[in-house]
Amino acid sequence: MGSSAYDVIVVGARVAGAATAMLMARAGLRVLLLDRARFPSDAVSSHQVQVPGVALLEQWGVLAPLLAAGTPPAHRAEFDLDGVLLAADFPSLGTVGAVCSPRRYLLDAALVEAARAAGAEVREGFTVTGLQRSGGRVVGVVGHGRSGAAAREDAALVVGADGKHSTVAALVGARSYRTRSPQTFASYAYWSGVDLGGTARLYTRPGLAAAAFPTNDGLSVVFLSQPRQGFEQYRRDVRAGLAAAASRAGDLGERLRGARIVERIRTTPDLPHRLTTPCGPGWALAGDAAAVMDPVTAQGITHALRDADRLARAVIGAGHDRDRLAAALRSAWRDRDRALRGVFDGTARLAALAPLNRAQRALLSVVADDPDRAAAFVAAFTGTAPWQDSMTPWGAVRGIGATGLIRAAGHLRDPGPPRVGGPRRRAS
Numbered sequence: 275m276g277s278s279a280y281d282v283i284v285v286g287a288r289v290a291g292a293a294t295a296m297l298m299a300r301a302g303l304r305v306l307l308l309d310r311a312r313f314p315s316d317a318v319s320s321h322q323v324q325v326p327g328v329a330l331l332e333q334w335g336v337l338a339p340l341l342a343a344g345t346p347p348a349h350r351a352e353f354d355l356d357g358v359l360l361a362a363d364f365p366s367l368g369t370v371g372a373v374c375s376p377r378r379y380l381l382d383a384a385l386v387e388a389a390r391a392a393g394a395e396v397r398e399g400f401t402v403t404g405l406q407r408s409g410g411r412v413v414g415v416v417g418h419g420r421s422g423a424a425a426r427e428d429a430a431l432v433v434g435a436d437g438k439h440s441t442v443a444a445l446v447g448a449r450s451y452r453t454r455s456p457q458t459f460a461s462y463a464y465w466s467g468v469d470l471g472g473t474a475r476l477y478t479r480p481g482l483a484a485a486a487f488p489t490n491d492g493l494s495v496v497f498l499s500q501p502r503q504g505f506e507q508y509r510r511d512v513r514a515g516l517a518a519a520a521s522r523a524g525d526l527g528e529r530l531r532g533a534r535i536v537e538r539i540r541t542t543p544d545l546p547h548r549l550t551t552p553c554g555p556g557w558a559l560a561g562d563a564a565a566v567m568d569p570v571t572a573q574g575i576t577h578a579l580r581d582a583d584r585l586a587r588a589v590i591g592a593g594h595d596r597d598r599l600a601a602a603l604r605s606a607w608r609d610r611d612r613a614l615r616g617v618f619d620g621t622a623r624l625a626a627l628a629p630l631n632r633a634q635r636a637l638l639s640v641v642a643d644d645p646d647r648a649a650a651f652v653a654a655f656t657g658t659a660p661w662q663d664s665m666t667p668w669g670a671v672r673g674i675g676a677t678g679l680i681r682a683a684g685h686l687r688d689p690g691p692p693r694v695g696g697p698r699r700r701a702s
C-alpha cells in the first residue's frame with residue numbers, strides 16, 4: 275500500500291482487531307497486530323455469538339477449533355418476556371443454524387492464531403500511546419512493550435480495534451453520535467450443574483433482563499442486566515443480589531437451584547452506548563471502538579466480526595489508491611450505520627428494562643402463538659433478519675397482519691395464561 279514498513283497496523287487483537295488483521299493478511303497485506311494484552315486471556319464480557327457471527331467464524335475456518343475445544347452450539351432460543359413465553363429454533367445461515375458461546379480466552383486466541391497463521395506479525399504486550407502524523411494523515415503508531423522501551427511503527431493505515439475506551443479514537447478526535455447515557459449494569463457468572471437443554475434462555479422482567487447460555491467445560495454462563503441506579507447496592511453483596519435477580523427471572527432461579535458458581539462473578543457498570551465516526555485520513559476504527567452497545571442484546575461480538583469483515587473488504591478492494599481508500603471507508607461507514615440502526619436503537623430501548631405495556635403484551639402473545647412469527651422474532655434477535663422486521667411494535671404489527679391484530683385485540687380484552695409458541699423442539 276506504500277513505502278511504510280506495514281500496509282496496516284491494527285491496535286487491539288480481540289474479536290474486531292484479530293479478525294481484521296487475519297482477513298487483511300490473507301489478502302496479502304503486510305499487517306502488524308498489536309495488543310497490550312497477551313493471549314490467551316479473558317475479557318470482561320459474556321460471549322454469546324449470534325448466528326451471523328458464528329457463520330463468519332465458520333467461513334473463516336475459526337469455528338472448527340472452537341467446536342473442537344468443546345464449545346456447545348445452542349440450536350434453540352426460549353424467551354420468557356415478562357411472562358409471555360416464545361420459543362423457536364435459531365435460523366440457518368449457510369450451514370450454521372446455532373448460536374455459540376465460546377469463552378473469550380478461546381475465541382480471541384483462535385482469531386489471533388488465525389491472524390498469525392495468515393502472516394500478520396503479532397506483538398503481544400505492546401501498548402499504543404500515540405500516533406505518528408504527516409501532512410494531516412496518520413502514518414503510524416508510537417508505543418512501548420512490557421520493558422517500557424519506546425517504539426515507533428509506520429503504516430499506510432492504522433486501525434483502532436482497541437475497544438470501548440479506544441486510544442486511537444481519542445487520539446484522532448473521532449466524533450461520537452447517537453450517544454445514550456448508560457442505563458444498566460451487567461453481572462455474569464459461570465455455573466456448573468445447570469441443565470439448559472442445549473438452549474439459549476432469555477428472560478425479562480421489569481428492571482431485569484437475564485440470559486443463560488451453555489459454554490465450554492460443561493458450564494453455563496448466566497448474564498444479568500439491571501438498572502444502573504441499583505449498582506451500588508448490588509455490589510455490596512453481589513452473590514445475594516445475583517440470587518435475588520435470578521429468582522425473579524421466570525424458571526431461571528429453579529434451574530440454578532443446586533448448581534454452583536465457579537470463578538469470580540464479574541460485574542460492571544461501564545456500558546456506553548454510542549456510534550463513532552469510524553474513519554479519517556490514514557485511520558479507521560472497528561468493533562467497540564467504532565460502535566458500542568449495551569450488552570443486554572448480546573450483539574457486540576457479532577457486530578465486531580461483521581465490522582472486521584466490512585472494513586477488510588473496503589481496504590483490500592481499494593488497493594494502494596488513497597482516494598479510493600477514503601471513498602471505500604466512507605461507504606463502509608454508511609453500510610455500518612444502515613446495518614446497525616435497528617439493533618442499536620432497539621438495544622437502547624430494551625436497556626430501559628421497562629415493563630411491557632398491555633398493547634406490547636398482546637402483540638407479543640400473538641407472535642408467540644404463531645410458529646412462523648416466533649421464528650421471525652428469533653431471526654431478528656439473532657441478526658439474520660433486520661431488527662425492525664419483528665422487534666419493534668410496527669414490525670410485529672406488519673408481521674401478524676389483520677388476523678393477528680384481531681387476535682391481539684382479543685388478548686387485550688382477555689390476556690389468559692402464558693403460552694409457549696414456536697416450533698417443537700428438534701428430535702436431535
Ligand SMILES: Cc1cc2nc3c(=O)[nH]c(=O)nc-3n(C[C@H](O)[C@H](O)[C@H](O)COP(=O)(O)OP(=O)(O)OC[C@H]3O[C@@H](n4cnc5c(N)ncnc54)[C@H](O)[C@@H]3O)c2cc1C
Nearest residue numbers: 286288289290310319320321322402436437561562574575
Ligand atoms: C458485561 C459484558 C457482557 C457482554 N456480553 C456480550 C455477549 O454475550 N455477546 C456479545 O456479542 N457481546 C457481548 N459484550 C460486548 C463485547 O464484549 C464487545 O462488543 C466486544 O468485546 C468488542 O470487541 P473489540 O475487539 O471491539 O474490543 P475488545 O474486546 O474490548 O478488545 C480491545 C482490545 O484492545 C486492546 N487495547 C486497548 N487499548 C490498547 C492500547 N492503547 N494499546 C494496545 N492494545 C490496546 C485491549 O487490550 C483489548 O484486547 C459484552 C460486554 C460486556 C461489558
